[in-house]
Structure formats: structure tokens, C-alpha cells
Amino acid sequence: MKRLKAILMLVVAMMLMSSATMKAQNKREFRGAWIQCVNGQYLGKSTQQIQAMLTRQLDELQKDGVNAIIFQVRAECDALYKSDLEPWSKFLTGVQGKAPSPYWDPLQWMIEQCHNRGMELHAWINPYRAKHSVTSYEQVSPKNIVKRRPDLCFQYGKLTLLNPGLQAAADYICEVAVDIVSRYDVDGFHIDDYFYPYPEAGRQIPDLQLFRQQSRGMRNIGDWRRDNVSRFVKQLSESIHAVKPWVKFGVSPFGIYRNKRTDPNGSETFGLQNYDDLYADVLLWVNNGWIDYCVPQIYWEIGNRAADYKTLITWWNKHAGNRPLYIGEDIERTAKFADPVNPRSHQLPAKHRLHQQMNNVKGTVLWYAQTAADNVGNIGHTLRNNYWKYPALPPSMPFLDNKAPKGVKGLKLMWTEKGPLLVWKAPKASKKKWGDQVNRFAIYRFEKGAKVNLNDVSALQAVTYDNFYRIPYVSGKKYVYVVTALDRVGNESKGKKKKISF
Numbered sequence: 001m002k003r004l005k006a007i008l009m010l011v012v013a014m015m016l017m018s019s020a021t022m023k024a025q026n027k028r029e030f031r032g033a034w035i036q037c038v039n040g041q042y043l044g045k046s047t048q049q050i051q052a053m054l055t056r057q058l059d060e061l062q063k064d065g066v067n068a069i070i071f072q073v074r075a076e077c078d079a080l081y082k083s084d085l086e087p088w089s090k091f092l093t094g095v096q097g098k099a100p101s102p103y104w105d106p107l108q109w110m111i112e113q114c115h116n117r118g119m120e121l122h123a124w125i126n127p128y129r130a131k132h133s134v135t136s137y138e139q140v141s142p143k144n145i146v147k148r149r150p151d152l153c154f155q156y157g158k159l160t161l162l163n164p165g166l167q168a169a170a171d172y173i174c175e176v177a178v179d180i181v182s183r184y185d186v187d188g189f190h191i192d193d194y195f196y197p198y199p200e201a202g203r204q205i206p207d208l209q210l211f212r213q214q215s216r217g218m219r220n221i222g223d224w225r226r227d228n229v230s231r232f233v234k235q236l237s238e239s240i241h242a243v244k245p246w247v248k249f250g251v252s253p254f255g256i257y258r259n260k261r262t263d264p265n266g267s268e269t270f271g272l273q274n275y276d277d278l279y280a281d282v283l284l285w286v287n288n289g290w291i292d293y294c295v296p297q298i299y300w301e302i303g304n305r306a307a308d309y310k311t312l313i314t315w316w317n318k319h320a321g322n323r324p325l326y327i328g329e330d331i332e333r334t335a336k337f338a339d340p341v342n343p344r345s346h347q348l349p350a351k352h353r354l355h356q357q358m359n360n361v362k363g364t365v366l367w368y369a370q371t372a373a374d375n376v377g378n379i380g381h382t383l384r385n386n387y388w389k390y391p392a393l394p395p396s397m398p399f400l401d402n403k404a405p406k407g408v409k410g411l412k413l414m415w416t417e418k419g420p421l422l423v424w425k426a427p428k429a430s431k432k433k434w435g436d437q438v439n440r441f442a443i444y445r446f447e448k449g450a451k452v453n454l455n456d457v458s459a460l461q462a463v464t465y466d467n468f469y470r471i472p473y474v475s476g477k478k479y480v481y482v483v484t485a486l487d488r489v490g491n492e493s494k495g496k497k498k499k500i501s502f
Contacts, residue, residue: 025387025388025389025390025392025457026392026457027392027393027455027457027460028362028392028393028394028395028396028490029067029362029363029364029392029393029395030067030068030293030324030326030362030363030364030365030394030395031065031066031067031068031363031364031388031392032066032067032068032069032070032122032295032326032363032364032365032366033061033066033068033069033070033365033366033368033369033372034070034072034124034365034366034367034368034369035054035057035069035070035071035072035110035368035369035370036072036368037072037073037075037080037089037091037092038072038075038091038132039368040091041053041370042091042092043091043094044094046102047100047101047102047103047104048102050092050106051104051109054110054113055113056373057369057370057373058113058114058117058119059117060372060373060374060375060380061119061369061372061373061380062117062118062119063380063384064372064373064380064381064383064384064388065383065384065387065388065389065390065391065392066119066366066369066372066388067118067119067120067391067392067394067463068119068120068121068122068187068188068365068394069110069114069119069120069121069122069369070122070124070188070190070252070365071106071107071110071121071122071123071124072124072125072126073106073107073123073124073125073180074086074089074124074125074126074176075089075091075126075129075132076089076126076129076130076131076132076135076144077129077130077131077144077145077146077162078090078091078096078141078144080092080106080107081105081106081107081108081180081184082105082108083176083179084179085175085176085179086143086144086145086176087141087143087144088100088141090135090139092106095139096135096139096140096141096144097141097142097143097144107123107180107184107186108184111184111185111186115185115440115465116465118391118440118462118463118464118465120187120188120394121186121187121188122186122187122188122189122190122248122250123180123181123184123186123188123189123190124190124191124192125173125176125177125180125189125190125191126191126192126194127162127173127191127194127195127232127236128161128162128164128169128173128194128195128196129159129160129161129162129194130144130145130146130153130160130161130162131144131146131159131160132159133157133158133159145162145172146160149168149172152166152168152169152172153169154205154206154207155206156197156200156203156205156206157197157200157203159197161197163207163210164195164196164225164228164229164232164279165207165210165211165214165224165225165228166210170228170231170232170235170236171235173232173236174235174236174239177189177236177239177240178239178240178242178243181240181243181244181247182243182244186247187247187248187488188247188248188249188250188292188293189240189247189248189249189250190249190250190251190252191236191250191251191252192251192252193252193253193254193274193278193280193297194278195229195278195279195280196225196229196277196278196279196280198272198277198278199272199277205225207221207225208221211224222276222279225279226275226279226280226281228279229279229280229281230281230284230285230290233251233285233290233291234285234288234290236249237249237290237291237292244434245400245401245434246400246401246434246435246487246488246489248292248293248397248400248489249291249292249293250291250292250293250294250295250326251282251285251291251293251294251295252294252295252296252297252328252365253274253278253280253282253294253295253296253297254272254273254274254278254280254296254297255271255296255297255298255299255300255307255312255328256269256271256272256273256274256307256312257273257274257275257282257283257296257315257316257319258273258274258275258276259271259273262276263275265319266315267311267312267315268308268311269306269307269308269311269312270305270306270307271306271307282294282296282320283319283320286320286322286323287322289322289323289399291323292323292324292397292399292400293323293324293325293326293362293395293397294316294320294323294324294325294326295325295326295327295328295365296312296316296320296325296327296328297328297330297367298312298313298316298327298328298329299328299329299330299333299367300312300330300333301333301334301336301337301347302337302339302340302347302350302351302354303337303340309347309351309354310354313327313351313354313355313358313361314354314358316360316361317358317359317360317361318360320360321359321360323399324362324363324395324397325358325360325361325362326361326362326363326364326365327355327361327363327364327365328364328365328367329351329364329365329366329367330367331366331367331368331371331372331376331377331379332371332376332377334346334347334348334351334377334379335347335348335376335377335378335379336377346377346379348377348379348382348387352387362395363395390457390458390460391442391460391461391462391463392457392460393442393460393463393486393490393492394489394490395490396489396490396491397489397490400489401435401487401488401489401491402491403435403436403487403491404487404491404492404493404494405427405429405435405436405437405438405485405486405487405491405493406427406428406429406436406438406485406493407427407484407485407493407494407495407496408424408425408426408427408438408441408467408483408484408485408493408496409424409425409426409427409496410423410424410425411423411424411483411496411497411498412424412498413498413500418470419470419471419472419473420470420471420473420500420502421468421469421470421471422443422468422469422470422471422481422483422498423467423468424441424467424468424483424496425467426438426441426467426485427485427493434488435487435488435489435491436487437487437488438485438486438487438493439465439486439487439488440463440464440465440485440486441463441464441465441466441467441469441483441484441485441486442460442462442463442483442484442486442492443460443461443462443463443464443469443481443482443483444456444459444460444461444481444482444483444484444495445459445461445471445479445480445481445482446459446479446480446481446482447478447479447480448477448478448479448480448499450480452480452482452495452497454482454484454492454495459482463486469483471500473502474502475502476502477501477502478499478500478501478502479499479500480497480498480499480500481497481498481500482495482496482497482498483495483496483498484496
């Protein structure tokens with residue numbers, strides 16, 4: 001009797017845990033991961049070896065529930081894609097300007113690989129950095145802007161940067177962005193936290209003379225620098241959306257906007273500041289709608305004395321809600337530090353609870369992809385088995401488009417050598433009306449007799465860019481499958497049902 005009672009208690013506990021997990025998940029959530037090139041992970045590898053490495057990472061990330069990849073394609077005015085404007089990246093081939101051999105286009109390949117897995121691909125560039133500190137001037141290709149137009153750049157320590165004070169530099173970056181967006185089927189376009197250079201003690205930015213010549217009536221050089229960056233961000237947003245209005249433009253700024261000791265509206269922190277040190281007025285961009293999503297890099301742990309994670313996620317949730325807010329998470333640091341309340345656990349559960357408490361937080365981006373794929377701290381497997389167990393649709397962006405597309409047509413079951421296959425046709429849409437065009441689909445499954453509820457997170461089986469879906473054969477089972485269409489922004493159509501008996 002005691003044993004039966006213990007078993008019943010265990011079953012109830014497991015049911016409660018499962019219910020809590022489902023409630024803790026959201027139907028719409030950005031679950032991203034950054035894949036960078038500057039860590040040297042491609043160097044010394046052949047095309048086949050790089051593709052095998054990235055394939056493994058993508059496979060593991062898909063299992064973990066990731067639905068978007070932010071892929072670095074431009075680290076120092078170079079390219080991890082075919083470009084007539086900038087040279088091939090040394091972070092890909094070891095020599096700037098040298099094409100990969102055997103030849104491949106990493107950006108195009110990643111778009112195809114991500115879409116095959118139902119993931120979005122966001123192309124990530126560093127806008128201003130023209131020469132990385134690890135690159136010597138001799139290693140710079142003659143095709144690089146550093147050597148073609150040195151008048152557009154300035155030196156800061158070991159870095160060479162495009163000068164944010166020059167309109168010609170902003171025009172050039174926007175030209176690069178338009179080239180990428182127009183030629184590649186990217187879902188998003190992403191810039192990181194490097195604007196004016198991270199300050200070095202005793203080193204001044206060499207732009208005083210330019211400020212005096214082109215102050216635009218401003219008396220404070222800090223205000224002028226911020227205005228330079230803000231004008232560029234607005235121009236970049238408009239340039240991207242003029243080509244493809246559905247491409248989501250996002251920024252991942254440094255995790256502190258301003259400290260309270262500098263500004264009463266700042267956070268209770270004591271670190272470097274976007275506004276004052278990098279001249280990035282992120283809230284201006286958010287509140288004016290110049291960016292489509294914001295990913296502050298809150299890489300610190302809960303309890304950090306200078307930059308407490310809880311303090312910062314609460315601050316960003318309060319101040320940056322005019323656009324979808326995602327949180328940049330450092331996996332290694334999350335795994336390294338214990339939960340202050342539960343020392344036997346790392347900080348992922350506590351951070352996840354904070355996410356759920358913040359009404360404006362709509363997602364997470366993992367820094368960085370390889371650590372998730374390698375399951376550092378068991379975080380990858382915790383995501384796949386608990387917090388990201390079920391797939392998620394992208395967050396809504398009604399400011400881009402709020403009209404749902406038409407539903408799928410001709411939904412039917414086909415039997416193939418590999419088993420049952422659901423197939424359908426995308427709804428017809430005018431080529432002139434991009435908001436009506438469908439580019440992916442959501443598949444739901446319900447037990448026979450269960451209520452068809454598309455808000456049930458556990459019913460969502462997959463998001464796919466294909467017009468077919470291979471369903472598992474379960475002998476003796478009866479299901480209702482529902483397929484919906486998603487437009488370029490993620491608006492969802494009404495569902496089309498198909499009863500299936502095995």
C-alpha cells in the first residue's frame with residue numbers, strides 16, 4: 001500500500017512538472033543562437049569539414065528547440081558570401097581575399113540548411129569595424145575599403161573603423177546591406193554592439209576636427225557622435241525595408257544602456273554604458289521604430305555586483321518594450337554560476353523564470369551556438385527536454401504586417417516508401433503584395449476527440465519551409481492533423497484539418 005501511494009505521488013509530481021513545463025513555454029518565441037566567425041572555428045578546415053561542423057551544430061540546435069540562427073557574414077569589411085564589394089574573409093579561408101576551395105557560399109548554404117530545419121536565418125554584420133585587431137595591415141586585401149578608401153576610416157589602437165561621422169561611410173555600409181538583402185533570402189538582418197570603439201584608457205577618438213567642421217549645430221561632441229550612429233541606424237533600417245519590407249532588422253547592443261549614477265532612469269549597475277561610451281542611443285532607436293527587435297547582451301550572472309542579471313532584464317523589460325525584446329544569454333556563464341536560491345543548480349532555471357515574468361521579453365539568443373550544441377552545463381539538453389521542448393512560431397511584428405495569409409489548400413495524406421506523408425499547396429498570393437506571400441507552415445497534431453486548440457503549445461509538431469511533412473506511423477492511433485500557413489513576418493492563417501487513422 002505504501003509503495004502504491006509512493007508511485008501515485010511520483011506520477012502526480014511528474015504530471016505537475018509536465019504541466020508547469022508546458023505553461024512555461026510560449027507559442028511565439030524567438031529562440032536564437034549566434035554563430036560567429038571571429039573565434040577562428042573555420043580556420044585550417046576544408047569546405048567539407050566546415051560544412052560537417054556546422055551541420056552538427058545545426059542538428060543539435062534544432063533538437064534544442066532553436067528556431068533562428070544569427071550568422072556572422074562580415075567581421076571586418078569582408079565577406080562570408082560572394083561579394084563584388086568586399087573581399088572574402090580571412091576568418092573563412094585564412095587569407096583575406098582568397099575564395100574558399102572547393103568553392104562554396106557559406107551564407108547561401110546556411111540559408112538552405114536553416115530553412116531545411118524550419119529555422120530563420122539572420123545575416124549578421126559588424127557595421128563599422130574595417131580591420132580587426134588580430135589582422136595586420138599587410139593581411140588586408142587591396143579590395144578592402146581600408147586600402148581603397150582610407151579617407152573613410154580612422155585608427156583607434158589596433159583597430160581600423162569606418163568613421164561614423166562621415167555620411168559616405170554610412171552610405172557604404174548601407175550599400176553592403178542592400179547587396180546582401182537583395183541577393184539572399186535572409187529572414188533577418190542583424191548588427192552587433194560595436195559602434196564607436198570600446199574605450200581604451202588614455203586613447204582619444206580622432207574625430208575632433210571633423211566635429212568642428214560638421215557639427216550640424218551641436219556643441220557637444222558626445223551628442224554629435226550619438227546622432228551620427230542614430231542617423232546611420234535609421235538609414236540602414238530604411239535601406240533594408242526598401243528592398244524587402246519583411247526582413248527583420250535587429251540590433252544586439254551591450255547590456256547596459258546607462259548607469260543610475262549617470263542618469264536617474266538608468267539601471268542600478270556600474271559598467272560601461274551604451275549611451276555614454278559607445279554613443280549608441282538604443283532606446284531612441286526602439287522608441288522610434290527604427291529597429292524591429294532588440295537583443296541586449298546581458299551576459300552576466302544573477303548576483304553580479306557590477307551588472308546583476310535580474311536588475312538588467314527588469315530594466316530592459318521596462319524601457320525597451322516598443323519593439324520585441326530578446327535577451328542575449330551567455331551559456332558558459334549561466335552554467336558556471338550557481339542559482340543564489342538553489343546552490344545545487346546552475347542559473348538557467350532562475351533566468352528562465354525571470355523571462356516568464358517579463359511581459360515584454362519575447363525570446364532569447366544564445367551566446368554562442370557551439371556551446372549549446374556541445375551541451376555545456378547540460379543547458380542544451382535542458383532546453384530540448386524542458387523549456388524549449390515544443391517548437392515555437394516567431395514573435396508577432398504587427399508594425400511590419402498584421403494581416404494573416406490565406407490557408408493552405410489540397411491537404412492530403414500520401415503513403416510513400418518511407419511512410420505516411422502530409423502534403424498541401426500554398427495559397428495563391430499576388431506577387432505585388434508581399435504581405436500575402438507564404439513561405440513556411442506550422443503542423444499541429446491532436447488526439448482523436450481532443451479539442452483542436454492552436455494555442456496548445458504541446459500540439460505544435462513542427463515549422464517547415466516545405467509543403468510536405470513526414471508524420472510518424474503509430475499503429476492503432478487516430479489523430480487530427482492541422483496545417484496553417486505563415487507569411488514572411490510570421491502571421492498565421494486559419495488551420496486546415498485532416499483526420500488520420502493508422
